[in-house]
Amino acid sequence: MSFPPARQSLLAALSVAALAIGPARAQEAPEQIVNAMNKLWGSHAGFRANHAKGVVVEGSFTGAKQAASLSKAPLFTGAAIPITVRFSDATGIPTLPDGEANANPHGMAIKFHMPDASEFDMVTNSLKTFPVATAEDFRDLLIAISVSGPGSAKPTKLEQFVAAHPSVPRASGTLATPSSFARETYNGVNAFVFVNAAGTRQPFRFRIDPVAGTDHLTPADAARQAPDFLMSELPARLGREPVVFRLMAQLANPGDPTKDATIAWPADRKLVEIGTITLTKAVADSADAQKKLLFLPTNLPTGIEPSDDPLIDARTQAYAISFTRRSQ
Numbered sequence: 001m002s003f004p005p006a007r008q009s010l011l012a013a014l015s016v017a018a019l020a021i022g023p024a025r026a027q028e029a030p031e032q033i034v035n036a037m038n039k040l041w042g043s044h045a046g047f048r049a050n051h052a053k054g055v056v057v058e059g060s061f062t063g064a065k066q067a068a069s070l071s072k073a074p075l076f077t078g079a080a081i082p083i084t085v086r087f088s089d090a091t092g093i094p095t096l097p098d099g100e101a102n103a104n105p106h107g108m109a110i111k112f113h114m115p116d117a118s119e120f121d122m123v124t125n126s127l128k129t130f131p132v133a134t135a136e137d138f139r140d141l142l143i144a145i146s147v148s149g150p151g152s153a154k155p156t157k158l159e160q161f162v163a164a165h166p167s168v169p170r171a172s173g174t175l176a177t178p179s180s181f182a183r184e185t186y187n188g189v190n191a192f193v194f195v196n197a198a199g200t201r202q203p204f205r206f207r208i209d210p211v212a213g214t215d216h217l218t219p220a221d222a223a224r225q226a227p228d229f230l231m232s233e234l235p236a237r238l239g240r241e242p243v244v245f246r247l248m249a250q251l252a253n254p255g256d257p258t259k260d261a262t263i264a265w266p267a268d269r270k271l272v273e274i275g276t277i278t279l280t281k282a283v284a285d286s287a288d289a290q291k292k293l294l295f296l297p298t299n300l301p302t303g304i305e306p307s308d309d310p311l312i313d314a315r316t317q318a319y320a321i322s323f324t325r326r327s328q
């Protein structure tokens, strides 16, 4: 499959990344984050700095026509749009057992192959909120983890960081291992902005709900699973039946903060179903497919824009740096 428009956005992202890693200036936070991930989890040739272990499947997205009143994105015509989806375990360790606590949060990244041959990427995970609000804090958290191993002097750097950032335990507190990638809820976490044909702007967050329902294992049950149980269960399930998710958008009220991914909006905010994701088959060679895939949170269609959340740009820069390293 060829992805010309993605290559364009990739080139744009890589030139941003190249600017960020030019020889004459200090490293920026996105590069420091990728360095910290490589230090924490090791550098594994050909694998992502984070979410290294994954499985690639295919299907389609059908947008809800009523969502066209929120966004002029060419997603909501009612026509089916082909999608490529990568589910993943957290960390940069490609051999991590799927049932380990560190494999949380699990990821779901979607590439929409739009009718005009452009692409749109949606990169979600099972965190409801992010542990920190800025790239600099994320860098410092990763560094604190890497210097706080067993035997470190108390209070460790991590304990000190967590004491100063209650958003860290708040984010990780709700994580659990799903019984299947098809039984997890995935969150966009960062706020984006719908823009409709009249130019009306509506901040929102994506959420992806499994039609089969969310189902989590106890830590003891998770630890008993085979090392690749999530990676192998999904293709087996798709051999029997399609896997269906509802794509939801939580709409912000005026004044809800859009630039702080550590803060969930109140549960009473309007939740709109904006489409259906139907997965139908695993790709023939997932290991090869995932090497070529790059999902960028800023790769958006007209009608969906980034909010003022600083993590969004930092993510695109870090993903491009990781892609450059894993492609070498």
Ligand code: HEM
Residues within 6 Å of the ligand: 030, 033, 034, 047, 048, 049, 050, 051, 054, 086, 087, 088, 106, 107, 108, 109, 123, 124, 125, 130, 134, 135, 138, 187, 188, 189, 190, 293, 294, 295, 311, 314, 315, 318, 319, 320, 322, 323, 326
């Ligand atoms: C500043 C914040 C963040 C940074 C610096 C960061 C960094 C990274 C990096 C370097 C990768 C590897 C990319 C690649 O090689 O293609 C990655 C992958 C990923 N990240 Fe993040 N991340 C951040 C926040 C988030 C958030 C908020 C989410 C979910 C809402 C998320 C979900 C994912 C997923 C699902 C993948 C795997 C994508 C794939 O399947 O290719 N990340 N992240």
